[in-house]
Amino acid sequence: MLLLKNEKLRSMYRTHTCGELRSTNINQEITLAGWVQTIRKFGSITFIDLRDRYGITQLLIGEELNALLNENPLGREFVLQVKGIVSERSSKNANIPTGDIEIKVKSFSVLNKSITPPFTVQDDTDGGDDLRMKFRYLDLRRNEVKKNLELRYSVNRAARNYLHENNFMDIETPFLIKSTPEGARDFVVPSRMNAGQFYALPQSPQTFKQLLMVSGYDRYYQIVKCFRDEDLRADRQPEFTQIDCEMSFVEQEDILNMFEGMIKSIFKQVKGIDYAEKVGRMTWEDAMWNYGNDKPDIRFDMKIANLKSAFKKDGEIIATGELINGAGFGVFDNAETVVAIAVPNCSEYTRKQIDELTDWVKRPQVGMNGMVNIKCNVDGSFKSSVDKFYDEEKLKAIASFANAKAGDLILILAGTEERTRKAISDLRLELGQRLGFRKKDELKLLWVLDFPLFEYAEEDNRWVARHHPFTAPKPDHISVMIDNDPLIENAAEYLKHPYANIKANAYDMVLNGNEIGGGSIRIFQRELQEKMFTALGMSKEEALHKFGFLLGAFEYGAPPHGGIAFGFDRLCSILGGSESIRDFIAFPKNNSGRDVMLDAPSTIDEKQLKELSIQLNVQ
Numbered sequence: 001m002l003l004l005k006n007e008k009l010r011s012m013y014r015t016h017t018c019g020e021l022r023s024t025n026i027n028q029e030i031t032l033a034g035w036v037q038t039i040r041k042f043g044s045i046t047f048i049d050l051r052d053r054y055g056i057t058q059l060l061i062g063e064e065l066n067a068l069l070n071e072n073p074l075g076r077e078f079v080l081q082v083k084g085i086v087s088e089r090s091s092k093n094a095n096i097p098t099g100d101i102e103i104k105v106k107s108f109s110v111l112n113k114s115i116t117p118p119f120t121v122q123d124d125t126d127g128g129d130d131l132r133m134k135f136r137y138l139d140l141r142r143n144e145v146k147k148n149l150e151l152r153y154s155v156n157r158a159a160r161n162y163l164h165e166n167n168f169m170d171i172e173t174p175f176l177i178k179s180t181p182e183g184a185r186d187f188v189v190p191s192r193m194n195a196g197q198f199y200a201l202p203q204s205p206q207t208f209k210q211l212l213m214v215s216g217y218d219r220y221y222q223i224v225k226c227f228r229d230e231d232l233r234a235d236r237q238p239e240f241t242q243i244d245c246e247m248s249f250v251e252q253e254d255i256l257n258m259f260e261g262m263i264k265s266i267f268k269q270v271k272g273i274d275y276a277e278k279v280g281r282m283t284w285e286d287a288m289w290n291y292g293n294d295k296p297d298i299r300f301d302m303k304i305a306n307l308k309s310a311f312k313k314d315g316e317i318i319a320t321g322e323l324i325n326g327a328g329f330g331v332f333d334n335a336e337t338v339v340a341i342a343v344p345n346c347s348e349y350t351r352k353q354i355d356e357l358t359d360w361v362k363r364p365q366v367g368m369n370g371m372v373n374i375k376c377n378v379d380g381s382f383k384s385s386v387d388k389f390y391d392e393e394k395l396k397a398i399a400s401f402a403n404a405k406a407g408d409l410i411l412i413l414a415g416t417e418e419r420t421r422k423a424i425s426d427l428r429l430e431l432g433q434r435l436g437f438r439k440k441d442e443l444k445l446l447w448v449l450d451f452p453l454f455e456y457a458e459e460d461n462r463w464v465a466r467h468h469p470f471t472a473p474k475p476d477h478i479s480v481m482i483d484n485d486p487l488i489e490n491a492a493e494y495l496k497h498p499y500a501n502i503k504a505n506a507y508d509m510v511l512n513g514n515e516i517g518g519g520s521i522r523i524f525q526r527e528l529q530e531k532m533f534t535a536l537g538m539s540k541e542e543a544l545h546k547f548g549f550l551l552g553a554f555e556y557g558a559p560p561h562g563g564i565a566f567g568f569d570r571l572c573s574i575l576g577g578s579e580s581i582r583d584f585i586a587f588p589k590n591n592s593g594r595d596v597m598l599d600a601p602s603t604i605d606e607k608q609l610k611e612l613s614i615q616l617n618v619q
C-alpha cells in the first residue's frame with residue numbers, strides 16, 4: 001500500500017524504496033536505504049536482501065568491495081545505504097515484485113549497526129509469542145504484522161471517508177473524566193492537585209457524545225480509545241478502539257441505514273467487496289430461540305429445535321415438550337430445557353466420533369453432563385442412544401421437529417435453561433467450524449434488534465441496564481417503565497415482573513457471529529432518565545452526583561438522538577481473516593493485561609506516591 005507517489009518518498013537518503021524497482025529500471029543508478037534481512041555469501045560475492053516498509057530488493061556485492069566488507073562486517077538488521085546500478089537477475093524470483101532485478105552495489109555505508117536480533121525478522125520467524133511481544137518493535141518489521149497494520153489503517157480511512165461524506169464531524173472528548181462505573185470497572189488516575197481524588201479513563205465517550213447532541217453537533221464521530229478494567233478473557237484488551245458515532249433527529253431506522261452503509265462502504269473500500277444485499281434483521285428473541293445466543297453466525301443454518309423450554313418469548317414463557325415428555329426418560333423429563341440440532345450428513349458418525357463430541361460438551365467450558373443422539377439413517381430408519389424410551393414413531397416426530405433429513409445426525413442436550421442454550425450454541429458453532437460451514441472469506445452481516453432493556457442481577461436482586469442506562473425503551477414500552485415500580489418482590493419470579501418485558505430501542509450489528517457494533521436510541525428527557533436511574537437502584541442523590549451534568553443538560557433542549565459504536569480492532573481482525581485482535585494492534589497487551597515490552601503496569605516511586613497522597617498497603 002503506497003500512500004505517496006514513489007517519487008515523493010525520495011529523500012537525501014534514497015532515490016527509491018526497496019519495493020519499487022523493476023526491469024524497466026535496468027541500468028539506472030539508484031540509492032536505497034533499509035535493513036539487512038539476510039546475507040548469503042558465495043565465494044567472493046555476497047547477496048543481501050535489503051528490506052524497508054515497501055519490500056525487499058536483492059543487492060549484489062562483488063569482489064571489488066570485499067575489502068570494504070571486511071572493514072565493515074554486516075549483520076542482520078543493520079541499517080544500510082547502498083548506491084548501485086539496477087541489473088537483470090540471472091535467477092529470477094517470481095515470488096517478490098522486485099524479483100527480476102538486483103542492485104550491483106558500487107558503494108555502501110552502514111547507517112547503523114544492530115546487535116543480533118532475538119528472532120529472525122522474516123515471514124517464517126523462529127520467535128515465539130512472548131519473545132515477539134517483548135521485542136514488538138522488531139516484530140512490527142515483519143510482513144505479516146505490517147500487513148495487519150496497513151489493513152487497520154485502510155479501515156480507519158474508509159470509515160473516515162464515509163463519515164466525512166455524510167457530514168459527521170470528528171470531535172475529541174476527554175480521557176480524564178469522572179468515575180461512574182456501570183458494567184465494567186473504571187481505570188482510575190489519581191489527581192496530584194486534588195489529594196484523595198481520582199479521574200477515570202472513559203469506558204466510552206457515551207455521555208460526551210450525547211452532550212454534543214445537546215450542543216447541536218448533529219453528527220459526531222471519533223475513532224477513539226476506550227478503557228475497561230474487566231477480568232481478561234482471551235482476546236480482550238483493557239484499552240481498545242471504537243468507531244464511536246452519534247446522530248440527532250433520527251429514529252432507529254435512520255441509524256440502521258446509515259451504519260449499514262458505513263460497513264458496506266468499508267467492505268468496498270478495503271476489500272473491494274460489493275455487499276449488495278440488505279442486511280438481515282432478527283429480533284433478540286429469535287436469535288436466542290433459534291441460535292442460542294444474541295450474535296448468531298448465519299453463514300450456516302443448523303437452527304436449534306426447542307424440544308422443551310422455559311424460554312420467554314413475546315412476554316410469555318414458552319413451554320414446548322409434548323414430543324419428549326412422559327417417555328420415562330428422566331434426563332429429558334426433569335430438564336428445564338431440551339434442545340437439538342440436526343447436523344447435516346453426519347448420520348454415519350462412528351461411536352468414536354460421537355464419544356469425542358460428547359467429551360467436548362462435557363468439558364468444563366461447556367459443562368454438560370452428556371449428549372443424546374439420533375441417527376437419521378439414509379434408508380429412512382432411525383437409531384438413537386435413547387431407543388429404550390422413544391420408539392421409531394417418536395424419533396421420526398422429533399427428527400421432523402428438528403428439521404432433520406435422512407442422513408443427518410441429531411444431537412440433543414438437556415439441562416438448565418441458560419447453560420443448555422449456551423452449550424447447544426457452542427456445539428453448533430464448533431460443528432459449523434469442523435464441517436467447514438464458517439468460511440473465512442464469506443462475510444455475513446446481521447442486525448439484532450429489540451433487546452430487553454433490563455437484565456436481572458441476581459446478586460443484588462435488582463435490574464441492570466443490558467446496554468447502558470442511556471438507552472431508551474421502545475416507544476410503546478415507555479409507559480410500562482414509568483407506571484411500574486422497579487422493585488422485585490419475589491426474586492424467583494423476576495421473569496413475571498413487567499420490567500422483564502420491556503424492550504430497548506437498541507441494535508447490535510453482527511458479522512459472522514461476532515458483535516462488531518452496538519448502539520441505541522437514547523433517552524433525552526430528564527424525567528425518563530431519572531426513572532431509569534431509579535430503576536437501576538440509584539438513589540436521587542447518587543444519580544445527581546454521578547450524572548447531574550447530563551440530567552441538567554437535558555433541561556436545555558436536548559434533541560432526540562441515538563448512536564452506535566463499532567469495535568474497531570475486532571472489525572479489522574475479521575476483515576484480516578484472523579481470530580486475534582492483538583495482531584491488529586501495534587502495541588497490544590498480553591492476555592494478563594500486561595505490556596511485556598514496557599513491563600507495565602509497574603510500581604512507582606515513593607516520591608510519586610507521596611505527591612499523590614497515596615499510601616499502599618500491599619507488600
Ligand code: ASP
Binds near residue numbers: 203563
Ligand atoms: N457507548 C456504547 C458502547 O460503548 C455504544 C453506544 O451506545 O453508542 O457500547
